[in-house]
Amino acid sequence: MLLRTYLLRRDQGNALIYNSPGIAEAAEAIAQFGGADRLLINHAHEGMYGSPAIDVPVFVHERDRAGLGDSVRIAGTFTRRTKIDDDLEVLPTPGHTAGTTSYLWDSGVHRFLFTGDFIWLEHGEWKAVVLDERLRESYLQSLALVRDLDFDVLVPWGATDDGPPISETTPPSTRRRVGTIITRLENGESR
Template sequence: MKQQQLKMQQVYPDLWLSQPVFPEPKDWPDLKFHAFLLKRDEGNILFYTGDITENYDDLEALGGVKRHYLSHDHEVGPGLATIKARFGNTLHTHSAAEPLAKTFTQVDETFHARGHHPDGIEVIPCPGHTAGSACYLTRASDGRSYLFIGDTIYPSGGKWEALVDESDREQFLQSIELLAKLEPDVVLFGATMPDKAFHEFTPQTWRNALKEAVQSLDNIPVRNGYDQ
């Protein structure tokens, strides 16, 4: 039997990147959303948007989805229900993102504080970009640390930027202080503007990226919010 040619990209031995999704409105022409599939012997874990319609067959070929984690409510869409119906996975999100997510499908677990989930997943609430923003820290099969940060900060043409509501700025700065204490080897982004969706860091380059993203709050043009 001929092996299926996958559209998803293998970026590390245990990690696969979806094809990009281009959300509305079109006044964000460079904005791309992505999802990542983390391969685990106990069952694969999907992070970020579920509306990766061109990659559902790839998910099946890679062993399906056991758990699906959202980083914030901008990733909510009809794909959440499609993936759950096809793979029977559970859906996990910050409690503040649950009301929107459950308009599409059942949310199986919510959280509001930092804690540990099965298969070595640490959930880290990081409010600021949205009230329900969260990051996820785990270890790769080769020992490196992965940080799934959503778009708490995001790469934009070689720069680091952030976008928050003015009312959430104080929470965002507190989240940045928390993230600066982490030392991820690889950071996986749910959105880019435009840039590649994953970057490797040293402790110093990570802190520099966070600092630059904070500075961008006062430098980048004001943009309207977006919906997927």
Template sequence: MSHDERLRRPAGLRSLHLGETKVTYIPDGAVQLVPRRWLPGTTDKVWAAHPEYLDTTGHLVGSIGGLLVERDGRALLIDAGFGPQSLPAEPGNPHGAIQGGALLDNLAAAGRRPEEIEAVAITHLHLDHLGWAWHPAPGTGRPVFTGAAYLVAEAEWSQRHLTEAHGTSKEMLSALEPQVRTFAAGEEIFPGVRALPTPGHTAGHTAYVISSGGRRLIAFGDALHSPIQVAHPEWSAVSDHDAEQSAGFRRDLVAELARPDTLGYGVHFADVVFGQAAVHPDGEGRGHFWRPVSA
């Protein structure tokens, strides 16, 4: 499978080992993004020069899912997908069709039951990261992750009303609330996992830094939506709460992802969710590009 082909399809189950910690991407579904509308700083010329990022319908392909973090028999899930639902494409939207529903089956394929997840760490309170956390288990009316705390940055939860403009309803937030536990910037939320504030996409958007065996992986949520932004951190998404702030954090993030001991996890990065920011080999001043890794 070529790199270009992977950019045009959603990700499947993929795992990496960092010392004693195993991380596994758990697919839930996918979303189609309209390139010029989702990244309004781009032009038709940009996409004509980079057709490798676009599927046969002319969309960016965004994976949707969660990251399973396992260590010493314990299990954490970062983000909870879109849930057992789908939305059709609507004219004028910056995104096309969105579909979820596969997370529980893929979690089982990875060897875990929902009740074994001790916490769900949420990067931010948008629909495609909350799905299985607020949505009842099909046919039961009960939460899927019955024994889990929902870990949300205090800065995100205290400003949760701002996410209602992006479709997160009061009903969804109320369903989450009994299990929510807030945390402070920099707090260790699980062995080897620390919160890294990255506001901009939302007011309290948070990345998670997973460290083990002398390596680290930054699960950066929606600080970046597409690998093309690694080369152009100035391109903010139309859904960013503060475009200037998010661009500043992206520049810092790309620099961190270029460190030799550091990997990144981009939940929406098509089928290249794990990778590093590498320097272009064919000349100075060209910035970085996303180099996928598989081990």
């Protein structure tokens, strides 16, 4: 599984999505593009890479803050669906973890949905995994939200190295793909 960090080049201030080792490797390039005003974490598992190798404020959902422990310095948290300026939306999507959060960015050309490990790509197929049975119902509710969102590119944190790191989509394709995941989880499967 290859993990990535993405730099969103925005007039309102660049943002990084996902914490990964790639931040250190790309520090110079990030600086050349104007740096970043914030790093948005999808879920607590990103804490395994510690604080990013650049000076950037880190934000995470309040319910995953404790899961990061002292490994990442947190500048702020959020608890609900909200907007960052007019182009970037914070969407709590609990299920993978209690504080999993997706981010919807309208670049003006495409609408990118950053889902972290909530939905990832395995051999090009959209996948999900229930890690905690107590969160299964939350996962299903979050998947229903995502199924009906308007976006055209899925951008997970991780993807297997034998397929693309992102997935272009259309509303009918999104409904079908997320519907397949919902059916599996409703039938008691873990992934």
